[in-house]
Amino acid sequence: MKKRSLIFLLPALVLFSCSDDPINENETETKSEISFENVEVAYPGKSGNVSDIYFAGKRLPVENIDGNLVYQGDIIFSKDMVTDQEQKLVYDKGETPSQQKSVGRTSSYWPDNIVYYAIDATLPDQTRVSDAIAHWESTTAVKFVQRSGEANYIYFTPGGGCSSYIGMIGGRQNITLASGCSTGNTIHEIGHAVGLWHEQSRVDRDSYITINFQNITSGAEHNFRTYEESGYDGSEFTSTLDFGSIMMYSSYSFSANGQPTIVKLDGSTYNAQRNGLSGGDVEGIFSMYPGETAGTTPPPTEPTPTTPEPTNPEPTYINGEYYTIAGLTVLRKKDSWFYKKDRGGWQEVVLIDGSWYFV
Ligand SMILES: [Zn+2]
Numbered sequence: 001m002k003k004r005s006l007i008f009l010l011p012a013l014v015l016f017s018c019s020d021d022p023i024n025e026n027e028t029e030t031k032s033e034i035s036f037e038n039v040e041v042a043y044p045g046k047s048g049n050v051s052d053i054y055f056a057g058k059r060l061p062v063e064n065i066d067g068n069l070v071y072q073g074d075i076i077f078s079k080d081m082v083t084d085q086e087q088k089l090v091y092d093k094g095e096t097p098s099q100q101k102s103v104g105r106t107s108s109y110w111p112d113n114i115v116y117y118a119i120d121a122t123l124p125d126q127t128r129v130s131d132a133i134a135h136w137e138s139t140t141a142v143k144f145v146q147r148s149g150e151a152n153y154i155y156f157t158p159g160g161g162c163s164s165y166i167g168m169i170g171g172r173q174n175i176t177l178a179s180g181c182s183t184g185n186t187i188h189e190i191g192h193a194v195g196l197w198h199e200q201s202r203v204d205r206d207s208y209i210t211i212n213f214q215n216i217t218s219g220a221e222h223n224f225r226t227y228e229e230s231g232y233d234g235s236e237f238t239s240t241l242d243f244g245s246i247m248m249y250s251s252y253s254f255s256a257n258g259q260p261t262i263v264k265l266d267g268s269t270y271n272a273q274r275n276g277l278s279g280g281d282v283e284g285i286f287s288m289y290p291g292e293t294a295g296t297t298p299p300p301t302e303p304t305p306t307t308p309e310p311t312n313p314e315p316t317y318i319n320g321e322y323y324t325i326a327g328l329t330v331l332r333k334k335d336s337w338f339y340k341k342d343r344g345g346w347q348e349v350v351l352i353d354g355s356w357y358f359v
Contacts (some may be wrong), residue, residue: 034161034180038272039253040074040188042163042176050222053082061222072198072223073254074163074189081169090339090349090356108167109195113289115144115168116153124179129156132186139277141291142194154193156186164192184274188246191281195288199241199248200262201225208241210263217256224254224261239321242280243270330356 034044048065055077062069062077069077117133119126133144147153152168159176162185175189200209201224211224242248243264250272251260260269277285317332330337330349338346339356348359 034178036162036178036181036185037274038250040162040181040185042068042070042074042076042159042161044161044178046160047219050219051084053077053084055082061225063222070163072201074161075192075197076163076165076174078165078169090347090358093357093359095357108169109288110142110152110168113142113291115142115190115194116147116150117144118147118153118155120155120157123156123158123177126156128177128181128183128186131183132190135183135187135276136190137293139282139293140285140289141293142285142289154190162186162189164189166192166197167195168193182274184246184276187276188274191247191277194285196247196281196284199245202241205241208243208265210265210267212259212261212263215255215257215259215261217254220254240280242278244273244278245281246274246277247281248272 043065046065048063048070050061050063053060053062053069060071062071062082064070069079069082071077117129119129123129136142137144152170153172155172155174157174157176159174159178161176161178162181164175165173173193175186175193177186177189181189213221213224216224249262251262251269252258253261253272255261263269317335319332319334321332330339331346332338337349337351337356339349340346349356350359351357
């Protein structure tokens, strides 16, 4: 279901038109044989004005490059997905919820686990795409079907870097692949397109890593904010940060001086990998797209009687874990719900008829 109620296009255009500055005019065209081993970027060597926009009800920093809104290097937002106006996710007691519902971080999955796609005929080395798709299909329950007229689909197309939108956005959505984008980078970008975010921005990342802000390229610091800081839902599909995730930045991403920007808590660096989905990735994707993995369908056997599943299983919530419910990321604590306001402390909230209220 598309929820496009966040359209404030006119103010957005005003907001972003000021970034049409001379920065890009001095750019020399980047040669395409760049490696994206450490981090995927949509526009290598380019930068733009950073501004705060609202997506899914909260604030996050995006960079305006060539008229596109770029988040954390390789994630693209279209202007009609965002607004410059704050959205409410939690209401005061007695307040009437507005009709306007914002898109949550965990929405916009592909229905029935089917992702439709097409490949630009001019895209070089298309085996990157077919190999990446084969990897996804052999490890997850997501299926990829060549488009034949479907409205919503991924379009693999050449570009200056590697980039993707997050989740199914409706209509055609590009995954751009420069010549230097590998099969692993393609697996990563498909991850975004089915709804995955970057691993190092988990809300609980400070329990696992230290960000060395002094080593980050000036102007790129916004790429290291957590979802909670940047205003995202912070729910995670796996319980711990996975250094092996294909969605994890490397220790040297956006480094200004060759020194690590992300280290483990003991100060050591780690190797990012772009070989394939990790076990943690597969686990997380399974909770988003449950089902059987293609190619591993068990041979038919005699049906065995099974206990029927309860039709409405009561969800169990674990204290100390984060959940995203009704578009809001909340922490379960003492069998109650808590929400962390922007730059504020935790406040108890309660869910009534699908809307959150401060207690
Ligand atoms: Zn990415």
